[in-house]
Amino acid sequence: MTETGSRGRASALLRGWDVLCDAATGLLFVGGAVFMFAMVVTRYGFAWSDPSVEIVVRYCMIWGTFIGISAGVRYGVNIRFTLIEHVLNDFGTRILRTLAHVVTLLIAAALAVSGYTLADETMMFNEVMPTALRWPVWPFHVSVCAGGVLLCIQLIRSIVDVWRPGEAPADDAAAAGTV
Amino acid sequence: MDILSASLLLAGSLAVLAIIGVPIGLALAASGAAYIFITNGVLPVSGGIMFSALDKTPVLAIPFFIIAAEILSRGGAIKRLVSAVDSLIGHLPGGLAVVAVVSTIIFSAMCGSSIATAAAIGVVVLPELIQRGYPQRFSLGLIAMSGGLGILIPPSIPLIIYGLVSNESIGKLFQAGIVPGLLFGLLLCAYVVVRTWTWRETRRVRARFAERRDALVAATDVLLLPVIILGSIYGGIFTPTEASAVAVVYALVITAAEYKRQGVRRFVTVIARGCITSAAILLVLAGAAVFGYAMTDSGIPQSLVNWITEQKLAAAGFLLAANILLIFLGMFLEVISALLITLPIFLPLIALMDIDPIHFAIVIIINMEIAAVTPPIGLNLFTLSAIGNVTVSEVFRGTAPFLVLAFFMLGLITYVPEISLVLVN
Numbered sequence: 001m002t003e004t005g006s007r008g009r010a011s012a013l014l015r016g017w018d019v020l021c022d023a024a025t026g027l028l029f030v031g032g033a034v035f036m037f038a039m040v041v042t043r044y045g046f047a048w049s050d051p052s053v054e055i056v057v058r059y060c061m062i063w064g065t066f067i068g069i070s071a072g073v074r075y076g077v078n079i080r081f082t083l084i085e086h087v088l089n090d091f092g093t094r095i096l097r098t099l100a101h102v103v104t105l106l107i108a109a110a111l112a113v114s115g116y117t118l119a120d121e122t123m124m125f126n127e128v129m130p131t132a133l134r135w136p137v138w139p140f141h142v143s144v145c146a147g148g149v150l151l152c153i154q155l156i157r158s159i160v161d162v163w164r165p166g167e168a169p170a171d172d173a174a175a176a177g178t179v
Numbered sequence: 180m181d182i183l184s185a186s187l188l189l190a191g192s193l194a195v196l197a198i199i200g201v202p203i204g205l206a207l208a209a210s211g212a213a214y215i216f217i218t219n220g221v222l223p224v225s226g227g228i229m230f231s232a233l234d235k236t237p238v239l240a241i242p243f244f245i246i247a248a249e250i251l252s253r254g255g256a257i258k259r260l261v262s263a264v265d266s267l268i269g270h271l272p273g274g275l276a277v278v279a280v281v282s283t284i285i286f287s288a289m290c291g292s293s294i295a296t297a298a299a300i301g302v303v304v305l306p307e308l309i310q311r312g313y314p315q316r317f318s319l320g321l322i323a324m325s326g327g328l329g330i331l332i333p334p335s336i337p338l339i340i341y342g343l344v345s346n347e348s349i350g351k352l353f354q355a356g357i358v359p360g361l362l363f364g365l366l367l368c369a370y371v372v373v374r375t376w377t378w379r380e381t382r383r384v385r386a387r388f389a390e391r392r393d394a395l396v397a398a399t400d401v402l403l404l405p406v407i408i409l410g411s412i413y414g415g416i417f418t419p420t421e422a423s424a425v426a427v428v429y430a431l432v433i434t435a436a437e438y439k440r441q442g443v444r445r446f447v448t449v450i451a452r453g454c455i456t457s458a459a460i461l462l463v464l465a466g467a468a469v470f471g472y473a474m475t476d477s478g479i480p481q482s483l484v485n486w487i488t489e490q491k492l493a494a495a496g497f498l499l500a501a502n503i504l505l506i507f508l509g510m511f512l513e514v515i516s517a518l519l520i521t522l523p524i525f526l527p528l529i530a531l532m533d534i535d536p537i538h539f540a541i542v543i544i545i546n547m548e549i550a551a552v553t554p555p556i557g558l559n560l561f562t563l564s565a566i567g568n569v570t571v572s573e574v575f576r577g578t579a580p581f582l583v584l585a586f587f588m589l590g591l592i593t594y595v596p597e598i599s600l601v602l603v604n
Contacts, residue, residue, distance in 0.1 A: 022447075025454045025458060026450045026451045030454070032243075033243050034424075036421060036424035037424045037427070039421075044416075054236055061238070064242070065462065065465070066458075069458055069459070072456075077455055078203075078204070079202060079204065079513055080200050080201065080203060081197045081198060083511075084200070104201050111208070114226030114227075115226040117226065118230065144226040144229060145226075
């Protein structure tokens with residue numbers, strides 16, 4: 001396989017991975033909203049409601065949040081202070097952005113460790129949901145660890161992207177047009 | 180660890196991390212975690228605090244209202260809303276500028292964010308304002324400032340966050356925002372009418388009955404949404420969280436035809452964008468919980484309470500000091516970060532001063548409206564700068580006259596609590 005071919009394949013894989021993360025985030029949030037809506041309908045329409053639904057929706061949102069954080073880095077929508085970047089030249093901006101990404105990478109790694117410990121402890125104590133469902137809680141606590149890991153992967157990619165030739169990528173909410 | 184060292188550690192590490200550009204949510208979490216690690220020797224607890232901060236049902240209202248607003252604004256609903264309002268009052272003094280404010284008030288009753296409101300209204304109204312002959316600077320300033328109504332008129336995301344942190348009823352906080360929001364909207368309309376009185380060329384020809392009827396029929400579904408959201412909350416039918424979920428589904432239904440025309444790819448992009456923006460805001464909420472835990476553990480808020488008690492500061496003086504601090508912080512921090520950083524300090528102080536926490540919430544929100552249009556970090560300025568393709572300083576120059584109105588409003592709301600509390604009481 002040629003170098004260009006393997007690079008193209010890697011790039012396509014990464015794009016696929018991004019689409020998967022975006023789709024998961026969207027599904028978890030919108031699915032949560034639809035579940036919540038369905039609960040309202042069943043409560044008024046059929047006089048039936050299950051508090052477990054509310055908890056499952058909350059957990060969907062939490063999973064969505066921790067997956068979405070890494071996508072937030074990719075789209076430049078995470079809320080950050082960018083004033084210094086605006087007064088620096090292109091090289092200075094790249095240096096500062098690299099520093100920010102490296103420090104964030106360390107924080108993300110700590111988040112992953114913290115999330116792993118949290119999930120490990122709840123698994124060890126066999127913690128379950130406080131409603132009739134009695135589902136174990138650890139699969140939801142794993143979201144913190146997963147979020148940290150996904151963030152680490154995205155930040156490594158962002159560090160590489162910062163040093164790609166061409167203009168430094170737009171990295172604030174307004175510039176990215178995501179507001 | 181003594182109070183001074185704890186303050187230096189928390190504030191210093193947060194400032195350094197924020198300045199180098201670490202996302203605020205992670206900077207807050209890291210500063211709090213550093214304190215917890217140094218004082219208690221445990222790091223893993225931070226993940227649990229972040230999880231617990233999000234594991235509350237009212238938090239769901241934040242992403243749901245954001246997603247609903249995103250679906251509506253990109254799905255052509257705002258265009259229909261503005262057309263209906265324009266056909267009704269576009270020929271009156273103030274013309275399209277008043278239409279912009281009235282449309283903002285109506286959209287604010289569906290959307291809880293000032294940036295989203297400014298962006299949604301700005302994309303539709305700004306080109307039309309300029310085309311009808313309104314000065315560009317005036318148009319930019321008007322939309323940037325009126326966008327602030329998005330966080331004052333319920334539903335409001337900062338008010339939901341205030342309710343979560345302070346344990347105040349979100350329904351009551353929403354109620355408290357209605358009168359100040361409408362009052363500020365009226366003030367903006369009055370200013371616009373006076374300012375544009377002689378700009379007769381900007382007024383449109385009075386719409387024919389058939390045109391008005393058609394525009395109103397086309398916008399009926401959009402106009403019903405605020406009625407459904409607010410009516411159901413105050414009618415005791417839905418909680419704010421349930422109302423937000425209903426808003427998402429309703430927004431999907433009323434924009435379905437437009438998204439069918441735009442294509443699936445566009446629809447998925449809009450949904451993903453709304454969800455990822457929600458995740459970014461929830462990250463700040465989760466990170467602030469770790470920071471707040473560290474702050475409370477360090478005893479900083481309690482020391483401040485003791486210090487203020489010793490100074491025998493009156494409530495009026497405290498409110499003035501709080502406003503100055505919030506305006507200063509608002510220049511550098513966006514709304515949610517400023518709110519979450521200051522609340523652990525303010526809440527014990529307002530209890531000490533016997534200030535109604537619901538009234539104080541509205542004072543904070545007006546400050547945050549001002550923050551959204553003050554440089555260097557005024558997000559509404561950035562938004563309008565991107566939409567109008569002009570410099571941020573150009574937008575700020577346009578906003579300056581409206582800022583005078585905002586400061587007047589701040590003084591009024593701060594020292595006449597009845598305005599905020601009239602519906603609550």
